Amino acid sequence: MTLAGSPAIESTARPIRGGRRLSLNWLGVAPFFAYVGLFLLLPTAILAVGAFVDKDGHPALSNVTAIGQPYLLRTFVGSTIVSLISALVGAIFGALLAYAVATGNPRGVLRRVVTSAAGVFAQFGGVTLVFAFIATIGPVGLVRVFLQDRGVDIFPSGVWLYEPSGLTLIYTYFQIPLMVLVFLPALDGVRPQWREATESLGGTTWHYWRYVAGPLLAPSFLGCTLLLFANAFSAYATAAVLITQGGVLVPLQISALFTSETGQAQPGLAKALALSMVAIVTIVTVLYALLQRRTSRWLR
């Protein structure tokens, strides 16, 4: 079979040389663009159209203006607080961990263990992660019951695990390792020579951080924090599994507006909310890109 078949392949493969190959170059990226078009641009377009159409299909601004209702604004505040706190906690602890790794042996065990663990934990989310937390510190979780039997109640005024504060805790579980992954390259770009130069000019550690490393790393640190913010802000599965009631976050409110059986389903309003999330995440991502560009001027 192969013997008989290969000459034929040879003969058809050869003429492809020359000018024709150039015109086929776009084929390589076609699947990517098709994917982006189908799963990113098309849904966004559907949202953008749906947000400006009323129940009867007529163009309207009612959905967008309805976002101004106090209970919907609360969801944006809720989402922002959860995202901001989890991003800040993740950024600070992630940066410290990354610094410990960056200053260690570049080929050492610590670095390899931390980076591969961070790669795994940064992707740990959704049902499995929530289950892990419920099974440990949930109302009947192992650790909770263990502590309770010894007189320590971790839920003195209600089960906060099922509230935004619990969600923030769970988010930091994947925010810290994500920070390690995205911040480590910036730290690796800081050259030991700069510190030596500071010291040879009589600078202290404080001077080094205040005038050299700090300004160099600040754009990257802020950029990575923004990335963490966007990561938390747009997360749905983890929140939906943990907080099964009420619409304290924007994605949960969108879900309620789509699937309510109590006569509250308002798909247009849900799409308008989703569109405003897209806008927020777009702004954050653009800021992140700008900061990354500034970082790359110094750190290569």
Place this chain on the structure above:
Amino acid sequence: MKFASFTRHLGVVAVASVLVAACGSSSGGGTASCNAKAAKSVSDCGGMDALVAAAKAEGKLNIIATPPDWANYGASIDAFSAKYGIKVTSANPNGGSQDEIDAVNSLAGTSSAPDVLDVGLKYALANTALFAPYKVATWNDIPADQKEATGLWFQDYGGYMGIGYDPSKVPGGVINSFSDLLGSGFKSKVALAGDPLKSNQAVNGVLMASLANGGSVDDVSNGVAWFHKLKQAGNYVPIIGTGATVKSGTTPVLFEWDYLSSSHGKDVSGWKIFEPPGAILGNYYTQAINKQAPHPAAVRLWEEYLFSDEGQNNWLKGGARPVRMDAMQKSGKLDAAASAALPKVSGTPVFPSADQQTAAGTYISSHWSAAVG
């Protein structure tokens, strides 16, 4: 075997569909003695014997979204099949009300279309154009506000919103009043069986709290305020209570329809249901006959069976309250043991209309997060 019987029936189905097609838009269907398709009561069909004969001739009945363990439906299905020799086909046992409506529409005109529906009242009200009017022999026992005057739909069984609880996890092992739940012994124990933004059951749970705290079915704000207090006391568990959370002990006190709550008894021994006095909120399911039922006589006989003393008692044994319960209590036909096993109720039941439930849902959707979230 399966295939042989399939081909054997194929001929019957073909003949039947030709017959149905031939009768078409005229009064259609049925046998000479009983024009079942147009019959609005058993007398229209020439009496019970004629209906039974016509139903036996059809030999089949299609039901939908009625699992055998749901309100003890299985007992009625088996007894009906045995009594009349009619094969009951139960489709999509775990479907919801909307699935039933969808099946009627998508299977319209085929022999596998559902003959009968058992849906939430809201779905019955929205789809009366799909139903055939029929009044069962025991029609007068059904309270007037639980049936459509011409018989397009009529409620069959249901129950009340209750507070199910595990006695071993509450102070004193018993709940005596609504305000008990705000006490310190209920820390992180009280939950709803749904998301109030999405689920009718949860909305009714909040409505019950409103009724018990000076509100009415038209005003759910007291209920939301009560849940705010519950939350402040640290007693509210903001997750959807299910069989799993009850079993694990995460939601030892759960607001739920009593006929569903009673099923937790198999997981939690001694599981009790408290019906708050003066806050009895009712919910009944609704029967309706498909206008284009492929088995018009069998489905009418099925309704006669379900609303007979025997059919009503079958639901009762499943922990649901049959719609003729009061009448059967008076006539002494009610199954006393099954009746005694139901949670105790004091006060006049209130049945919120579809509009009242929607209004409650609207209020909750814009106030819940601020109060409880």
